[in-house]
Amino acid sequence: xxxxxxxxxxxxxxxxxxxxxxxxxxxxxxxxxxxxxxxxxxxxxxxxxxxxxxxxxxxxxxxxxxxxxxxxxxxxxxxxxxxxxxxxxxxxxxxxxxxxxxxxxxxxxxxxxxxxxxxxxxxxxxxxxxxxxxxxxxxxxxxxxxxxxxxxxxxxxxxxxxxx
Numbered sequence: 195x196x197x198x199x200x201x202x203x204x205x206x207x208x209x210x211x212x213x214x215x216x217x218x219x220x221x222x223x224x225x226x227x228x229x230x231x232x233x234x235x236x237x238x239x240x241x242x243x244x245x246x247x248x249x250x251x252x253x254x255x256x257x258x259x260x261x262x263x264x265x266x267x268x269x270x271x272x273x274x275x276x277x278x279x280x281x282x283x284x285x286x287x288x289x290x291x292x293x294x295x296x297x298x299x300x301x302x303x304x305x306x307x308x309x310x311x312x313x314x315x316x317x318x319x320x321x322x323x324x325x326x327x328x329x330x331x332x333x334x335x336x337x338x339x340x341x342x343x344x345x346x347x348x349x350x351x352x353x354x355x356x357x358x
Contacts, residue, residue, distance in 0.1 A: 229254060231326075231340050233348035233355075243352040245338045251302050254338050255330065262358035265311040266319060272297065272332055273305045282308045283331035286321035290331070314356055323353045 226247065233243045240260055246253030255270040270282060280297040283290065295310035312319055322328040326340030326349055340346045 226252065229338075230342070231338075231345040231348050233352045235355075241352055241355040243349060257352065259314070259352075259356035261355060263314055263356045265313050266356060267309070267311050268293070268295075269307065269309050270330060271300055271303055271305050272308050274332070275306050277306065280306075280308060282310060284312075284318050284322075284328060285331055286318045286328045287325055289317040289321040291316060291318045314353075319353070323349060 228247050229245060229252075230248065231243060231245050232248060233241065235241055236258075240258055243257040244253055245255050255268060258267045258269075259265070268282070272280070272282070275297055277297050277299060280295050281292050282295045283292045291312070293310050293312050295308040297306040297308050300307045318328070326346040327337070328339065329337040340349055
């Protein structure tokens, strides 16, 4: 094999190896320190599950429901987009879904508030209840994963309340 053939073989090998790369895509930013999941009941008997800094307005997402609910409401923030109809994507493990949302300018943060519903039986919510892992896909949002047994217990308690 001549010199040119060796270079072509080397270039082809490099291309094949590059195509097999297992480098993960860049992750989103880390969650702000102190963020955690917390379940609580509102005065009007609605159950909420919020991921945020305790005793503050810093909240990544809020899920809410009433007993024997068919769906879970969500309220989160998007950096990009336009007010009006939109979508929010959530992922938990291999489960991923896109959900209709109403987008409005946020009064407490930059960006848009996104408000919508997810069916209680949805695969993303089922995976989240089981694993405590969830992330919002837009804007490379940070993972909003439960890191402690207390957080995972709050998540299970929330979904138990929703099912009634």
